[in-house]
Amino acid sequence: MLNDIIFYSLDKTIKQYRQFAQANIDRAGFDITIDQWLVLTVIGESPELGQAEIADRVFKDQASVARIIELLVKKKLLHQTASQTDRRRIVRKLTKEGKQLLEAVAPIISRNRAIALNELEPAAIDQLRDTLETIFTNCRFAHKLANEPVSD
Amino acid sequence: MLNDIIFYSLDKTIKQYRQFAQANIDRAGFDITIDQWLVLTVIGESPELGQAEIADRVFKDQASVARIIELLVKKKLLHQTASQTDRRRIVRKLTKEGKQLLEAVAPIISRNRAIALNELEPAAIDQLRDTLETIFTNCRFAHKLANEPVSD
DNA sequence: TTTTATTTAATGATATATCATAGATTTGCT
DNA sequence: AGCAAATCTATGATATATCATTAAATAAAA
Structure with a gap:
């Protein structure tokens, strides 16, 4: 079973x-995707920051x-x-509309997160974060090891 | 901090x-993506199964x-x-090459999973699964509730 | 100061995600 | 049988992911 x-x-x-x-952002009438929102934030x-640094974050x-920036512009x-x-380099600056949109969407995002984490103890969330971090580190380590096998 | x-x-x-x-699949010389592999499996x-049922799974x-099926063909x-x-409907059948590729890639996938979960206790993995399931259920419930508000 | 290397953004190609819809076919209802 | 609803695949449009490459500009090296 795939769920395993x-x-x-x-x-x-x-x-x-x-x-x-x-869906909640759409329903509230805002024309922005989660990814666009994240980059704009x-x-x-x-x-x-430059594009590569934004990408990192x-x-x-x-x-x-x-x-995504192209679309935001x-x-x-x-x-x-x-x-x-x-x-x-390029100097970036949110427009007034950009700032307003971020502010308007912020409470929706917060609510979404709260709903998603409903009934979860803070300890369970911490544990989740830790476990994800371990998996992330395992994968990154193995990935880097394979891609840069010899250090000179 | 985004990591929070x-x-x-x-x-x-x-x-x-x-x-x-x-990267490990590529490095082993197999020309298939993880998503293609999943659908083929x-x-x-x-x-x-029809496309919609495959999509569900x-x-x-x-x-x-x-x-993805188009590419597999x-x-x-x-x-x-x-x-x-x-x-x-369409009757689908793996070709000999398809079966061979699945068999050849299977051990790589297993190894990838093992490496990713390295140092994690079975209990931690179970806990992760449970927590993810809770989040999934929370989101699905809220999503359905909002999209089908009135049952007749 | 030329040459070379690095940095930064843009873009091409391909794969996937998502929503919506079309077109063909089958099923259910009357 | 005949029509409406449901089913199944294909596809258009747009957004994102990924890799590779290009072009321009700057930094570093010779």
Whole structure:
């Protein structure tokens, strides 16, 4: 049974959460995806980050972040201008609409999380976090080990 | 900190696992994605299932399954013929190559899982499964409640 | 100061996710 | 039988994921 496979449970759970959380945002009438919201939030908190650094934080690919940013700009939630000091870089700034949208969506996100964690003791959540962290570390270690086998 | 948010941890962990697991399949020289492998496995076990039922089992969308199947056929891992008894349906059958690939990849998948769960007690894994199941149920319940508010 | 290496963003190609809908077929109801 | 509802696959549109590569600019090295 697929449910016995822990990675299937992980995948299933995160997908169900996303579906539920996105539906609540949609229902409230906001035109933004969870991923866009996440990237916009990070930029709002740290506007000086480059795409690769944003990608690191949200655990996405640089290319994915680039395309999400493109959409955020198209939606006029984010404003970009070329940096004067380093012309490879781009200076990002949330628009007024961007800030307002973040604020408006924040309580929905909080509520979603609370509902999802309903009936779970704080200890169980801590334990979940720890276990996930262990799995993450195991995978990352093995992945890096295989990809960079010899250090010179 | 994003790491405090349990759904970020979930997302991050599953992504790291996928990356690591896929890299091992690639490195072994097999031309198949984890998702394709999953769908192929389910079809191998239950060839009578329709796209929607397969989608249910692997927790994907029917449309996603349709496109994954399309690729499996293109790769000659799967064979399809129109059903004689119900011409909406399609009879699926793994090709010899499909079966061989599944067998060849199986030990890699097992090893990936074992590595990912390294140092975790069985009790911790059970607990993880339970907690994920609770979150899943919470989200599904809330989602259904909102989408089908009145039962007639 | 040229050359080389690195950084940054953009983009092509392909795979998957999601929602919606179309088209064909079958089933259920009357 | 005849129509409506349900079923099944295919596909369009858009968003995201992933890998690879390019182009431009800067930093580091020779």
